[in-house]
Amino acid sequence: MSKKECIAMLLAGGQGSRLGALTSNVAKPAVSFGGKFRIIDFALSNCANSGITTVGVLTQYRPYLLHSYIGTGEAWNLDERGGGVSILPPYATQTGGAWYEGTADAVTQNLGYIETNDPDYVLILSGDQLYRMDYDDMLETHKKNNADLTIAVMPVPWEEASRFGILTADEDGRISKFTEKPKKPDSNLASMGIYIFTADLLVETLKEDANDQNSSHDFGGDIIPKLLEAGKRLYTYKFEGFWRDVGTISSYHETSMDLLGPNPAFDIFSNEFPIMSNSSTRPPALVGKDATIDDCLVSNGCQVYGTAKHSILSTDAYVGERATVIDSVLLPGARVKDGAHVVRAILGENSVVEENVSVGSVDQTKDTAVIGNDVVVGKGEN
Amino acid sequence: MEKVIGLITCNYSAKESTALTESRPVASLPYFGRYRLVDFALSNMVNCGIRTVGMVMPYNYRSIIDHVGSGKDWDLDRKNGGLFILPGSAFGTSRTGARFLLRDLVHNKAYFTRSTSDAVFFSTANFVFNADLNKVYDAHKESGADVTVIVKTASEKDADVTAFDVEDGRVCGVHHGANFGETMFLDCFVINRQLLLDMFDWYGPTDYLDLFEAMSGDFGRVNVRTYEYDGYVAPIFNKRSYFRANMDLLDPRITAELFPDERTVKTKTHDTPPAKFEVGSHVLNSAVSSGDRIYGSVSDTILGRNVIIEAGATVRNSIVMQGCVVKSGARVENAIVDRANVVPAGTELRGTPEDVLIKEKSRD
Numbered sequence: 001m002s003k004k005e006c007i008a009m010l011l012a013g014g015q016g017s018r019l020g021a022l023t024s025n026v027a028k029p030a031v032s033f034g035g036k037f038r039i040i041d042f043a044l045s046n047c048a049n050s051g052i053t054t055v056g057v058l059t060q061y062r063p064y065l066l067h068s069y070i071g072t073g074e075a076w077n078l079d080e081r082g083g084g085v086s087i088l089p090p091y092a093t094q095t096g097g098a099w100y101e102g103t104a105d106a107v108t109q110n111l112g113y114i115e116t117n118d119p120d121y122v123l124i125l126s127g128d129q130l131y132r133m134d135y136d137d138m139l140e141t142h143k144k145n146n147a148d149l150t151i152a153v154m155p156v157p158w159e160e161a162s163r164f165g166i167l168t169a170d171e172d173g174r175i176s177k178f179t180e181k182p183k184k185p186d187s188n189l190a191s192m193g194i195y196i197f198t199a200d201l202l203v204e205t206l207k208e209d210a211n212d213q214n215s216s217h218d219f220g221g222d223i224i225p226k227l228l229e230a231g232k233r234l235y236t237y238k239f240e241g242f243w244r245d246v247g248t249i250s251s252y253h254e255t256s257m258d259l260l261g262p263n264p265a266f267d268i269f270s271n272e273f274p275i276m277s278n279s280s281t282r283p284p285a286l287v288g289k290d291a292t293i294d295d296c297l298v299s300n301g302c303q304v305y306g307t308a309k310h311s312i313l314s315t316d317a318y319v320g321e322r323a324t325v326i327d328s329v330l331l332p333g334a335r336v337k338d339g340a341h342v343v344r345a346i347l348g349e350n351s352v353v354e355e356n357v358s359v360g361s362v363d364q365t366k367d368t369a370v371i372g373n374d375v376v377v378g379k380g381e382n
Numbered sequence: 383m384e385k386v387i388g389l390i391t392c393n394y395s396a397k398e399s400t401a402l403t404e405s406r407p408v409a410s411l412p413y414f415g416r417y418r419l420v421d422f423a424l425s426n427m428v429n430c431g432i433r434t435v436g437m438v439m440p441y442n443y444r445s446i447i448d449h450v451g452s453g454k455d456w457d458l459d460r461k462n463g464g465l466f467i468l469p470g471s472a473f474g475t476s477r478t479g480a481r482f483l484l485r486d487l488v489h490n491k492a493y494f495t496r497s498t499s500d501a502v503f504f505s506t507a508n509f510v511f512n513a514d515l516n517k518v519y520d521a522h523k524e525s526g527a528d529v530t531v532i533v534k535t536a537s538e539k540d541a542d543v544t545a546f547d548v549e550d551g552r553v554c555g556v557h558h559g560a561n562f563g564e565t566m567f568l569d570c571f572v573i574n575r576q577l578l579l580d581m582f583d584w585y586g587p588t589d590y591l592d593l594f595e596a597m598s599g600d601f602g603r604v605n606v607r608t609y610e611y612d613g614y615v616a617p618i619f620n621k622r623s624y625f626r627a628n629m630d631l632l633d634p635r636i637t638a639e640l641f642p643d644e645r646t647v648k649t650k651t652h653d654t655p656p657a658k659f660e661v662g663s664h665v666l667n668s669a670v671s672s673g674d675r676i677y678g679s680v681s682d683t684i685l686g687r688n689v690i691i692e693a694g695a696t697v698r699n700s701i702v703m704q705g706c707v708v709k710s711g712a713r714v715e716n717a718i719v720d721r722a723n724v725v726p727a728g729t730e731l732r733g734t735p736e737d738v739l740i741k742e743k744s745r746d
Contacts, residue, residue: 035656036672074454261661268655269675276653281455283641284415284669284685285657286634293665299656300416300672303634313656 004083004119006139006196008052009107010043012127013060013100018248021348021372022331027059029127030066031252032331032349034259034268034275035299035314038069039246040127041277044076044085049273050135052123054083056113058106060090060099075278088113102217108206114199122202124195124219130255130266131243132273133194138237142196145173148232149201149224152194154239164190165220167236175234180220189236192243195219201232242266253346253368256312256329260295282315290321299332306336317347320355328360331373348373385500386519386572387463388427389493392420392507393440393470394481400621401742402720408618409437409507410445412703412721414631415671415686418449419618421649422512423505426570428456429645430515432503434463436493438470438486449650456648466493480592481506481544481569488582488589499575506569510616510627512640512647513570518609522572525551527607529573529597534611536566542619543567544594546608553606556594565608567594568615577604614639625718625738628684628701632667654687662693671704678708686721695725699735703743717741 016028023031029040040057047055055078059066072078073085088110090099100106107114107124114122121142123135133152142150153167161182168177168187178191197205205223209215215222228234242265246252258265268275282301287293292307301316306323313319317330320338327344330336334347337355345360351371353359357379360369371377392409402411409420420437427435435458439446450456453465471485482504487494494502501522503515513532522530531553533546540560544567547555560566585596597604614636616627631637641647654673659665664679673688678695686704691697695708701718708714709727716733720743725731733739 269658269673274653275655279651279653281646281649281651283417283631283637283647284671286632286637287665287668287670288634289667291666293659294663295661296659297656298659298670 006121007054007117007119008123010057010125010127015061021370026065027061035297037277042130043125045276048076053080056086056088058088076276103219105217108210122197122199126193129245141237145235147235149234150196152192153189153236156190158188161185161188169236173236345369347371350374352376354378387499388432388435388503390423391438401740406445407440417649420507424456425647436466436468438468482593485589503572509568527605529606531571532568533565533608536560536564543617
């Protein structure tokens with residue numbers, strides 16, 4: 001294989017357990033988002049748009065749908081000879097096999113993939129974040145700083161800082177302190193979990209960490225503190241723009257709603273940095289004679305005969321006559337039958353709300369209602 | 383269907399020339415928002431397992447090649463077989479009756495001789511229907527016919543379609559133009575490959591004829607049988623039938639019939655986001671494609687991809703193709719607005735329901 005300047009390792013093995021019913025049968029990166037996309041589209045499109053054409057995707061939890069969705073990588077122009085997308089699940093060797101334990105361990109187990117490609121730099125990504133970023137610009141920063149590790153960072157609200165890895169950096173961006181999920185944060189500069197390592201250092205560090213009995217083999221928890229301690233050159237790459245880690249049902253719902261309104265926080269229509277997806281070929285959306293649609297994203301294959309307001313209707317979603325859908329997300333193939341009411345809810349793929357049944361509540365103090373994939377909600381069940 | 387190959391003649395256009403077909407062959411005419419007419423012929427073939435399809439090209443083939451590319455969206459990017467782009471014989475697009483001009487076939491004889499298939503499915507791109515060609519082929523084998531043509535009883539007079547005289551399921555005559563109740567040819571048939579090669583020898587001297595015209599004196603020898611298709615069919619040969627075939631799809635029953643889950647219609651895929659119905663938009667009885675942004679009012683209309691309907695604009699009973707912008711306060715009614723047009727603010731494009739107005743494709 002030819003020499004690559006920079007390859008990406010995309011961590012896509014997480015279960016996303018806090019997404020509950022949405023990830024009961026698919027991995028989090030394969031969860032549908034924004035009508036026609038799946039969450040992993042954003043990271044893969046960023047790679048393609050940044051000119052990174054060798055991407056290892058590390059998978060583990062319920063991988064079938066994710067694997068079939070990624071396919072050859074063609075949908076993201078990543079079906080290249082001598083590169084492209086490689087799916088890297090846990091595997092067995094002559095001495096046995098092991099599941100991926102922690103983010104760093106997953107990469108450690110695939111050092112062979114990195115060594116085969118022999119890159120100068122390795123970009124570590126999560127497959128479950130929504131943002132547009134030019135990784136090439138981040139790489140330029142890394143090279144300019146002659147850094148060993150560059151971490152993409154953005155300021156977060158102080159009250160949320162304790163959910164993130166928090167950094168302190170000097171004026172030049174050199175990192176002096178890193179604390180994973182601090183109880184009392186002294187900075188609001190958060191790591192986005194996007195790293196560029198100089199490849200040799202990464203390989204060396206991971207090999208060492210693998211032998212450390214006390215390590216949990218996590219980039220944030222173990223690798224970054226160790227490199228800081230060793231006096232390595234760690235720098236920040238400041239990102240400004242829309243970035244979300246849709247880790248929970250409420251953040252998934254909130255982030256979905258961010259796509260709506262007159263000036264959405266995240267503009268999926270922007271022609272620069274297009275978000276590519278492996279979409280199915282479905283006919284245009286049909287809007288019925290008595291339909292009302294207001295402030296909605298409506299995907300191909302949808303049929304709307306009732307009312308949809310401030311909602312996202314994914315591919316092949318269906319809203320029957322006299323049905324109402326408000327402040328909700330219908331995942332692909334979800335059906336709201338005649339006379340049913342859906343408010344502040346997420347309906348899983350191919351789920352069904354039967355006729356005249358109500359799901360969800362306008363009461364903001366209550367949790368967003370979630371119906372799992374393939375679940376049928378009949379009368380008296382909700 | 384491993385032992386069957388396909389051939390689509392894309393070099394037949396519409397007899398009645400309109401601004402829509404001045405700039406492109408009928409095969410690449412946009413249809414129902416995101417499709418092109420040739421998608422139906424291609425998908426019918428691919429959906430029954432055919433993985434080798436030749437397309438006979440007209441001289442203005444740019445838009446067809448742009449659409450089909452390597453054939454990957456129809457699974458026709460094969461190591462063996464796949465998509466074959468074949469030259470048409472004449473410089474120009476035939477606007478007379480011929481759909482399967484012998485000369486076009488004979489000139490591409492190698493496509494047929496190099497194949498080891500038993501049979502060849504032929505189709506034009508002028509008919510919209512979604513048929514299970516496996517059933518047609520089964521009937522073809524069972525009856526022992528030399529040629530099996532797909533037909534439907536004409537529900538109205540159509541001067542542009544071909545009609546057959548049929549006795550006990552066997553074709554005994556062919557003529558151009560179908561009257562109500564006659565047996566209308568859907569321009570799709572299957573023929574045994576060896577027989578086709580024989581016909582090149584038999585009919586070679588009259589290669590200026592359509593294959594069926596050449597066969598017309600020969601129906602005693604060549605056993606041509608009909609296969610009745612009972613689903614939705616739209617022949618598209620003029621502006622009126624084109625407009626109606628689009629509007630038909632606003633009926634969900636017809637859409638369900640034309641786009642069944644078991645035989646999806648394949649087309650070129652694009653990375654366009656879902657359509658956005660903005661605050662204050664008003665859309666009724668319409669088909670809306672991905673990438674559309676609607677702020678204004680739309681009714682009884684088919685919108686292509688990436689169309690913008692600004693606030694205060696009104697679109698009624700129309701087809702608005704890909705990339706058009708209808709500016710604030712503009713009115714579009716009973717019209718076909720071809721690609722990439724900007725309808726300026728406050729202006730009108732208006733035809734009548736009987737005679738829709740065509741706004742030709744923007745030259746930009």
